[in-house]
Amino acid sequence: MTSPQSNTRQSNHPSNWADTNLRYGYVSRVLHWLMAAMIFWQFLGMTLRAILGRTPLVAFFVKWHPIVGSTLLVLILLRLAWFWLNRHHRPGVIPPVSAPRYGSGINWAKAGHVALYGLMLCIPLLGFIRLYGSGRGFAPFGIEIFAETGQEIAWTIALADALHGELAWFFLVLIVGHIAMVYIHEKYQNDGTLKRMAGRLKKTRK
Ligand code: HEM
Ligand code: HEM
Numbered sequence: 001m002t003s004p005q006s007n008t009r010q011s012n013h014p015s016n017w018a019d020t021n022l023r024y025g026y027v028s029r030v031l032h033w034l035m036a037a038m039i040f041w042q043f044l045g046m047t048l049r050a051i052l053g054r055t056p057l058v059a060f061f062v063k064w065h066p067i068v069g070s071t072l073l074v075l076i077l078l079r080l081a082w083f084w085l086n087r088h089h090r091p092g093v094i095p096p097v098s099a100p101r102y103g104s105g106i107n108w109a110k111a112g113h114v115a116l117y118g119l120m121l122c123i124p125l126l127g128f129i130r131l132y133g134s135g136r137g138f139a140p141f142g143i144e145i146f147a148e149t150g151q152e153i154a155w156t157i158a159l160a161d162a163l164h165g166e167l168a169w170f171f172l173v174l175i176v177g178h179i180a181m182v183y184i185h186e187k188y189q190n191d192g193t194l195k196r197m198a199g200r201l202k203k204t205r206k
Contacts, residue, residue, distance in 0.1 A: 016201045016202075018085075018086055018089070019086040019089055019090045019091065020089055020090075020091070021089055021090070021091060021092065022091060022196065023091060023195065023196040023197075023199065023201070024090075024091065024196055024197050025086075025201070026201070027082055028079075028082060028086070028197075029197060029198070031075060031078065031079045031082065032197060034075070035072060035075050035076070035079070035120070038068050038071065038072055038075075039120075039171075039175070041064075041068055042065060042068055042069060042168075043168075043172055044061070045061025045062065045064070045065055046061070046065070046165075046168070048061060049061065049062065065127075066127065066128075066131055066138065066140075067140045069123075069124045069127045069128070070124065070127075070128055070138075070140070070145070072120070072124045073121075073124035073125060073128055076117075076120045076121050076124070077121075079117075079120075080117070080121070083117075091196050109181065112174065112177065112178060112181070115174055116171075116174060116175070116178060119167060119170070119171040119174065120171075122163075122167060123164060123167050123171060126159065126160045126163055126164040126167070127160060127164050129156045129159070129160060130156055130157055130159075130160030130161070130164065132146055132153070132156060133152060133153035133154075133155070133156025133157050133160075134152060135148065135149040135150050135151045135152050135153070136148055137149070182194055
């Protein structure tokens, strides 16, 4: 049986840092796993807030939430730029076994990745514009990103209040689905999906 990867040609890209048709390179991997850890941190804090209410532990997470979230906003912009630079030599999405049977013509794996990217951009962006619109200023570690104005911008707060939390919980559902699909690929298709993001990289020229 031919492996799904045999349909894709190994790109001749010379560096381990960049992506190839068969696997993600160091930059994509660091961004993927670092951002995943930071996103889980955000959800851990907000879940504790929902369960425990106002406690010193929750206050700690709430204090860090905008700082970690804003860093995520910068990282997703870098990730999108890296995606664009590597667009001609990235791994293609391996279709799930069930795809030909359903024959919907929709590449669900690709759609899922696009949705994850979209939410990774929109959710912190909404949080950020809410913070801007609050007029309270933002100066993480004493570095002023924007100054305190004392004036609220009502529409930014209304928009973020309506969408930030809702989209974030929906994002969590998609993440659970994403992890479940990786498990299914590994357990039932054995097609090396996890290796593309986590396996050893062969030594190539610098
Ligand atoms: C990927 C990044 C982020 C994730 C996953 C995330 C997730 C969440 C979640 C799950 C909640 C709880 C919503 C609820 O109460 O039901 C929340 C609330 C909140 N987030 Fe974020 N967030 C992110 C980035 C940001 C950023 C960048 C900011 C500000 C700069 C921010 C500001 C807030 C604020 C102020 C709340 C409280 C809103 C309220 O009281 O309902 N978040 N976030
Ligand atoms: C916050 C959590 C996560 C998010 C937002 C996320 C997002 C993404 C995105 C957008 C991709 C597409 C490749 C890219 O451009 O980077 C991807 C690929 C991948 N992710 Fe995640 N991920 C998360 C957590 C995880 C976890 C916990 C695992 C481990 C089971 C995982 C395993 C993978 C694998 C194996 C791929 C490569 C899939 C392929 O080549 O088709 N991800 N992830």
